[in-house]
Amino acid sequence: MARWKFDPSHSGTEFVVRHMMVSKVRGTISGIDGWLEFDEANPAASQIEAHVDVRTINTQQVERDAHLRSADFFDAENYPTLTFKSSKVEVTTDNTGKVHGDLTIRGVTRPVTLDVEYFGTIKSLFGDTRAGFSGNITINREDFGLTWNQMLETGGVLVGKDVSIHIELQAVLETVSEPA
Secondary structure (H helix, E strand, O other): OEEEEEOHHHOEEEEEEEEOOOEEEEEEEEEEEEEEEEOOOOHHHOEEEEEEEEEEEEOOOHHHHHHHHOOOOOOOOOOOEEEEEEEEEEEOOOOEEEEEEEEEEOOEEEEEEEEEEEEEEEEOOOOOEEEEEEEEEEEEHHHHOOOOOOEOOOOOEOEEEEEEEEEEEEEEEEEEOOOO
């Protein structure tokens, strides 16, 4: 099984959440780190662990970013990292799958399933081998203790419950171990 390390400079997380019931706010979280064990010949045996630094959240609006880092939302001072640890990989086609695992946000852990696409490997210009993946998931933020909201005069709420998350991941081959 090959061990791969995330390349943080070529990986990232984007999210979208409904705002004021009539539009959507988009943002990024750039601080992603982690590893995966992956063998193209046996992707179902793969494992992944990812850590995302919520202090790097960016919605292009400084006050909103500060609010998202505050105790009303992520409480980044006490819970600076979101964590995902896989428990099972389900292959759906030659280059897609479902990665089941536990997502921890703000100290709350819940099982989730990411839809993942594999783009292949390549020898890079840096002389190493790299692999590329994309992942998508939608979560209910309230399931993770992110319950702050404000009622609107016109009905509805300021922040939607559902958050769509998109991950782009580039990983660098570290080691290859021979099967036992």
